[in-house]
Amino acid sequence: MTKTLKGALLLSVLGTGAWAQDVTLTIESWRNDDLKIWQDEIIPAFEAEHPGIKLNFTPSAPAEYNAILNSKLDAGSAGDIITCRPFDASLALYEGGKLADLSDLEGMSNFSDVAKSAWVTDDGEHPFCVPMGAVIHGFIYNKEIFEELGLEEPTTVAEFYDVLDKIKEDGTYTPMAMGTNDQWEAATMGYQNIGPTYWKGEEGRTALISGDAKLNDPQFTEVFTELAKWGDYLGDGFEAQTYPDSQNVFTLGRAAIYPAGSWEVSGFNNLADFEMGAFPPPVAAEGDTCYISDHTDIGIGMNAATEHPEEAKTFLNWVASPEFSKIFANALPGFYPLASEPVEITDPLAAEFASWRDQCESTIRSSYQILSRGTPNLENELWNASAAVIKGTETPEEAANRLQEGLASWYENQQ
Incomplete structure (x- = not known):
């Protein structure tokens, strides 16, 4: 075999080897x-x-x-x-x-x-x-506590508070496990969880972007009005309760309801030794369109x-x-x-959350697209506003007006 042919074959083999090498x-x-x-x-x-x-x-x-x-x-x-x-x-x-x-x-x-x-x-x-x-927002609950107290999943806002009142009256369990120490959960599992029901999901969210709605309009202020009621049901010391604290309170069986994101499902499955259920954000009246933060x-x-x-x-x-x-x-x-x-x-449990997509209108968190690009940052402002309203240190109207003033200070469509 000539040197030229040997060289060509060698190059061919090397080339093939390089071409066949795995890419990581x-x-x-x-x-x-x-x-x-x-x-x-x-x-x-x-x-x-x-x-x-x-x-x-x-x-x-x-x-x-x-x-x-x-x-x-x-x-x-x-x-x-x-x-x-x-x-x-x-x-x-x-x-x-x-x-x-x-x-x-x-x-x-x-x-x-x-x-x-x-x-x-x-x-x-x-x-x-x-x-x-x-991820989908809603409420996870302890089925054993509900059965013990003779409670059913609420579908309306009135039923929701009726359930909370009965749990509180019994006195054995904290009605809802959520704190305000870390702030973000007050907005994420509070405001953004129930809010779409009031501002009608995508209709309200996109109206904020276009400037056709304001954060202190009634449909947005009313969300804070509801959150202001939550403080009565979160247990003693909720103001200092962290996100991991809330997770522990619920998974240890000390609270009946957990305002949730579906990202909790996997972790709760591993930690809780009781059967869990979930229900979507309650509507104002039976038969109303339901909305979920999806x-x-x-x-x-x-x-x-x-x-x-x-x-x-x-x-x-x-x-x-x-x-x-x-x-x-x-x-x-x-x-x-x-x-x-x-x-x-x-x-x-994950399937229960997903099933709401067939029953409810889906939307995304109202502050995430475009509206948090300026200073003050709307997402961060929602954290402290939601926590303040739940703690009672700011009224719903004060919180809504502050958020609107901050957004209008930099976002042209709101000016």
Whole structure:
């Protein structure tokens, strides 16, 4: 064999070896609680279907994720796949050239405009993250306590307070487990939980963005009026009660009701030794339309600087598929796929939350899109306003007027 032929064959073998080498995609995320699920279920399922592409899931602590991710992106050391928080934080990454435009990603056709709303430009033209999961708000309750006290799930506001009054009168259990120390839960599991019932979901939320409604209009002030009643049912010392304290009070069986997000399902299943149920935010009168906060919570996109864009798109298209949705929904009960094709959920408590999508109108948290871009930040202001109203240190009208004044100080549509 001539030296020339030997050389050509060697180059051919080396070239083939390089071409066949596995590509590893690194995934950035704040969901460090999900590491085992990714390692045991999601990654093996993807790699079995896509030989030649490996996945490396590398989460950071939730509170540190934004800072760590931004630092990595600026240094050019971030992973190929970026887990996306909803709305402005991810939009800023896209506008800064850090997240790739996914307009041409085939899998994006599997999602509605509402599902994509948290990860798309304001004009709706350029999606930059695949919608992955939503969380739903409502109330989780202890079925054993309800049975003991002869209570039924409330469907109207009047029934809701009747149930709370009966639990309080009995005196054995705290009616609702929630504190105001950390503030955010007062807004997230209080204001944003029951609020859509009063401002009629998307109708009210989008009216705030357009300027056709104000935060001190009756339909928004009334939410604070309801929250002001909650303090009587939260137990002694609720003002100093932290979020983990509230979780413990409920899962130890000391409280009957927990104002909730569905993200609690998985953890509560592991901690509570009693059967749980859930009910959606009560309506004003029997037969009224019910509304739920079905909030776009987590998406996943592509680092614009990845060296493996085609492999990254292969993974993102798989995330957009029914196969991923089924794995995701049942591996992480309480986080719901956003793809249009329905998925059967096996966990009964998680399935109960999901069933409300067929009964109620869905919306997202009112402060998350556009309205928290300025100073004062509406989302943060809602935290302290909701906590203050529940504690009784601010009236509903004072809270609503303060929020409206703050929003109007920087948002042109509200001026």
